[in-house]
Amino acid sequence: MSVAAPPVEATAPATETLSAYARRWWNNVRGGELGSLPIVVGLIVIAIIFQFQNDRFLTAGNFVNLIVQTAPYAVIAMGVTFALLLGEIDLSIGFVSGVGGVLTAILLTPDGNELPAGIVIAIAIAAGLAIGTLHGLIITKVGVPSFVVTLAGLLAWNGVVLLLIGTKGTVILQNDLVIGLANDFLPPGTAWVLALVCVAIYAATQLVRLRLRRAAALETDPPLIVALRIVGLAAALLIIVAVANQDRGVPYVGIVVAGLFVGWSFVLNRTQFGRHIYAVGGNAEAARRAGINVDRVRIACFAIVSAMAVLGGLILASRLRSVDTNTGGGQALLYPIAAAVIGGTSLFGGRGTMKAALLGAVVMLSIDNGLGLLGLSSGTKFVLTGAVLLLAVTVDSISRRGREASGRA
Amino acid sequence: MTAESGGRHPAPPGAPILELRKVSKSFGAVQVLYDVDFHVAPGEVMALVGDNGAGKSTLIKCIAGIHPIDGGEIVFEGERVSINGPKDSADLGIEVVYQDLALADNLDVVQNMYLGREQVGTLLRLDETAMEKRASETLKGLSVTTISSVRQTVAGLSGGQRQSVAVAKAVMWNSRVVILDEPTAALGVAQTRQVLALVKRLGEQGLAVILISHNLHDVFEVADTITVLRLGQNVAEFKRTETNQQKVVEAITAGTLSEVPGQENEVMA
Numbered sequence: 310m311s312v313a314a315p316p317v318e319a320t321a322p323a324t325e326t327l328s329a330y331a332r333r334w335w336n337n338v339r340g341g342e343l344g345s346l347p348i349v350v351g352l353i354v355i356a357i358i359f360q361f362q363n364d365r366f367l368t369a370g371n372f373v374n375l376i377v378q379t380a381p382y383a384v385i386a387m388g389v390t391f392a393l394l395l396g397e398i399d400l401s402i403g404f405v406s407g408v409g410g411v412l413t414a415i416l417l418t419p420d421g422n423e424l425p426a427g428i429v430i431a432i433a434i435a436a437g438l439a440i441g442t443l444h445g446l447i448i449t450k451v452g453v454p455s456f457v458v459t460l461a462g463l464l465a466w467n468g469v470v471l472l473l474i475g476t477k478g479t480v481i482l483q484n485d486l487v488i489g490l491a492n493d494f495l496p497p498g499t500a501w502v503l504a505l506v507c508v509a510i511y512a513a514t515q516l517v518r519l520r521l522r523r524a525a526a527l528e529t530d531p532p533l534i535v536a537l538r539i540v541g542l543a544a545a546l547l548i549i550v551a552v553a554n555q556d557r558g559v560p561y562v563g564i565v566v567a568g569l570f571v572g573w574s575f576v577l578n579r580t581q582f583g584r585h586i587y588a589v590g591g592n593a594e595a596a597r598r599a600g601i602n603v604d605r606v607r608i609a610c611f612a613i614v615s616a617m618a619v620l621g622g623l624i625l626a627s628r629l630r631s632v633d634t635n636t637g638g639g640q641a642l643l644y645p646i647a648a649a650v651i652g653g654t655s656l657f658g659g660r661g662t663m664k665a666a667l668l669g670a671v672v673m674l675s676i677d678n679g680l681g682l683l684g685l686s687s688g689t690k691f692v693l694t695g696a697v698l699l700l701a702v703t704v705d706s707i708s709r710r711g712r713e714a715s716g717r718a
Numbered sequence: 719m720t721a722e723s724g725g726r727h728p729a730p731p732g733a734p735i736l737e738l739r740k741v742s743k744s745f746g747a748v749q750v751l752y753d754v755d756f757h758v759a760p761g762e763v764m765a766l767v768g769d770n771g772a773g774k775s776t777l778i779k780c781i782a783g784i785h786p787i788d789g790g791e792i793v794f795e796g797e798r799v800s801i802n803g804p805k806d807s808a809d810l811g812i813e814v815v816y817q818d819l820a821l822a823d824n825l826d827v828v829q830n831m832y833l834g835r836e837q838v839g840t841l842l843r844l845d846e847t848a849m850e851k852r853a854s855e856t857l858k859g860l861s862v863t864t865i866s867s868v869r870q871t872v873a874g875l876s877g878g879q880r881q882s883v884a885v886a887k888a889v890m891w892n893s894r895v896v897i898l899d900e901p902t903a904a905l906g907v908a909q910t911r912q913v914l915a916l917v918k919r920l921g922e923q924g925l926a927v928i929l930i931s932h933n934l935h936d937v938f939e940v941a942d943t944i945t946v947l948r949l950g951q952n953v954a955e956f957k958r959t960e961t962n963q964q965k966v967v968e969a970i971t972a973g974t975l976s977e978v979p980g981q982e983n984e985v986m987a
Contacts, residue, residue: 525847527854528867579843581836584825588833591822598784598820599834600805659824 327531347704348652348668352675359679366679369556375671375678376553377491380562381406381625383670386645386652387573388617390666391610393649394577394590396658397448397455399611401462402618402645405440407470407637409433409619410626415473417484426486433619440466441615445608455611463642470637479633482626490565491628494558501554503564504546512539562624566667569617574663586610590658621645647694648673651701672697733796734759735926736781736812736895741790743773743780750776752951753790758895758928758943763921765929765937768947769970774930777947778897782814783807811894817903819884823873827865828853830872831887856890857882860916878909885916889925896920897928902936914940934963948973 325333338346359366385402392399416429424432444462448455474480482488495503515535522529553559577583588596589606597603625641626632650656651672652665676697680690734757743751751773758764768774779785781792783801791798794810801807807814821830828846831853839845854868862882865875872880881901888896898917902910917940920927931937937944938958946954946969953973956966 521847525851527847527850528869575843579846581838581842581844584829584833584836584844587824588822588829591824592820594818595820595822595830595833598804598814598816600808601834659822 325528325531327533330531330534345653345664345668347701347708348665348672351672351701352668355672355675355679359675359682363679363682365682369552371678371682372552373494373556373558373560375674376563377560377628378678379670379674380491380560380566381621381628382640382644382648382674383566383667384569384624385618385621385641386648386666386670387569387663388614388621389645390649390654390661390663391586391613391617392455393646393654393656394586394658394661395607395610396590396656397607397610398646398656399444399455399459399462399614399618400642401440401444401459401466402614402621403639403642404463404466404470404637405437405615405618406622406625406641407632408440408466408473409437409622410632410636411470411473411480411622412436412619413487413623414480414482414626414632417482417487418480419483423484426484429484430487430623433623434616437616437619438612440619441612442608444615445611448611449604449607467637471634474632474634474636479631481631487623487627488630489561489627491560491562491624492630494553494560495564497550497554497558500550500559504550507546507567508539508543511542515539562627565620565624569620570663570667577663582606582609587659590660592659644673644677645670647698650705651698653705655705669701672701734793735795736928737793738777738781739791739793741777741780741787741792743776743785743788750950751780751787754947754950754952756945756952756955758926760894760926761921761924762942763917763927763929763940765931765941765944766947767931767934767937767944767966767970771949772947772970773950774947775899776950778814778899778928778930781807781812781897808891811892812897813888813891813893813895814897815881815884815888815899815901817899819880821872821880821884824871826871827857827868827875827883830883831856831890833887835891852890853886856886860886860889860919862886862916864912876909877905878912881905881909881913882916885913885920889920889923893925895926895928897930899930900932901929902931902933910936934966937966938963946970946973949975951975 356367365371385406389399389402413429413433416432417423417426440462444455444458447453447458515538519529519532519535549563550559553563575583577586585596585601585606588599588601589603593603596606622637622641626636645666648669649661649666650669652662652667652669654661654665654669673694676694677690680693685693737755737757739755740753741751741755742749742753754773754777756764756766766774766777776785780787781801783804783806786802792801793799794812799806799810801810822833825833828850832849837845837849839848850868857865857868860882864879865882872883875883885896885898885901901913901917905913914936917927917929921940921942929937929941941958944956944958944961944966945952946956946966948970953975954966954969956969
């Protein structure tokens with residue numbers, strides 16, 4: 310990938326000056342458009358606190374653990390964001406992820422008629438799509454609120470998990486490819502190359518965008534800001550790879566999460582379907598009058614939620630190397646929703662990003678991981694995690710008030 | 719043929735682009751429209767006035783394809799058409815700007831203007847540059863100068879700015895007929911001026927404009943013809959230059975009805 314030199318054109322039309330850009334950013338922050346500012350600050354605070362309590366928190370080994378622990382919840386959180394963007398909720402994600410994990414483990418059990426891993430993963434994802442489509446059809450065509458449909462789903466899919474496992478109690482996962490997902494690591498060299506390729510692609514898209522907008526005589530971001538974005542991404546990726554390589558390396562799930570993040574971000578921000586999701590979440594009536602098939606968007610979103618839940622369940626099963634009757638319970642439901650909300654996704658629809666889900670999951674699991682290192686009881690863990698969730702939503706509510714005061718609703 | 723006011727078939731400068739003939743509509747037992755006729759020609763601003771409950775909103779929803787009509791016919795460019803959904807009317811080039819504007823607050827100006835008709839480039843990717851460019855040009859073409867950035871979300875815009883965005887959205891699609899539902903209802907004095915100027919410009923650009931309004935002052939400022947609805951029937955049709963507010967108010971409140979709603983049974987009996 311060749312990185313084009315930034316087009317230098319002194320008389321470029323309407324390049325926003327740096328000071329204007331900074332002023333606009335600051336106005337946005339004061340107006341309540343905090344973006345990922347609070348969550349980044351929160352992460353730094355969390356890291357400092359836990360490092361003081363236990364100096365194992367900021368080690369390469371724990372960093373790699375954190376990636377593996379965050380991955381399943383990040384995947385499910387990215388999925389459930391599609392429901393939250395519509396102003397809907399999906400409470401069944403926990404046990405749908407359980408169904409995904411159990412289905413995979415059972416189909417891969419080497420009893421003579423096991424299937425290849427690739428086909429099993431495809432079947433599990435297809436099952437997720439089918440489950441989500443079913444939810445979506447009941448919600449849109451019958452008109453039952455998503456809360457109720459997915460609450461029923463929570464119970465029913467919990468039942469399906471128990472029925473699938475039967476009397477065995479536990480199913481051991483016995484497939485190297487699936488287990489390797491969360492337990493194998495990229496060779497250090499490969500990780501470096503991947504990171505560099507990512508930075509190069511990002512830089513290229515940014516520069517192409519800059520050039521296209523200049524060619525169309527549209528206002529462009531200051532080149533320095535574009536450069537800072539590229540450098541920022543490069544720094545973040547290289548630090549992640551460097552730290553992970555000090556220990557076992559970057560886990561394969563890290564690549565899966567990154568791929569899903571980039572893919573879904575593209576869908577949400579750059580495709581017609583993504584635009585329609587935001588429109589339906591922001592004003593469903595306006596979307597309907599604009600000729601958008603609102604029901605189809607809703608059904609597709611619920612299908613994505615369940616398919617992503619299945620993927621998350623698969624990663625969770627891979628990490629634990631087995632599934633049991635508790636699979637999909639507890640954290641698998643609440644952590645992803647909490648993660649999305651902590652990241653700044655609105656429960657009322659129309660606001661939310663993949664970045665919010667990812668960063669929110671990192672915060673949730675950092676706390677979980679840190680409290681685990683401190684050896685606190687799970688009772689204390691839950692109380693503290695609840696407090697952090699409340700704090701994050703409070704910050705969002707206060708910034709929302711700022712948005713209303715400045716007319717951004 | 720010379721035009722006469724109050725007549726059933728005056729001939730405007732051009733042939734009518736949209737014509738309704740004996741359109742009726744009822745919701746269950748309640749009949750809302752009785753044999754309504756009206757027509758509008760390109761370059762003409764036609765005001766549709768009437769008291770609350772006169773059936774103005776129902777009528778435009780029928781034209782927009784939100785409600786199907788029960789009887790009568792809709793004629794577009796001399797040909798009878800059936801409008802069964804919002805898409806049908808959009809395909810004909812009929813655009814409606816609703817009173818509540820139907821903008822998504824969380825999307826920016828460009829995204830709202832292209833909602834449902836996004837330009838897709840290669841690899842399913844939206845062609846943001848082209849959309850932003852054309853949206854800016856459309857706003858400029860309508861002399862809308864109050865919107866500083868087309869990339870700000872609609873939530874941050876004032877009522878007049880939102881109205882401008884909604885109108886620009888409606889005219890961007892080579893539309894032939896634009897229906898404006900109470901465009902000045904919630905606006906202040908200065909913003910009302912802006913929007914009325916915008917309505918006039920639409921007519922000057924050759925569009926057929928149907929303006930629904932309560933405010934006769936606004937109507938007399940921009941309309942070429944005035945159609946009065948009362949209790950679901952059209953009771954009068956005026957040319958602006960040949961009438962005054964007094965006559966229009968009389969028609970709105972006391973126009974002669976051909977049938978009295980609720981008494982059909984007695985008449986039959």
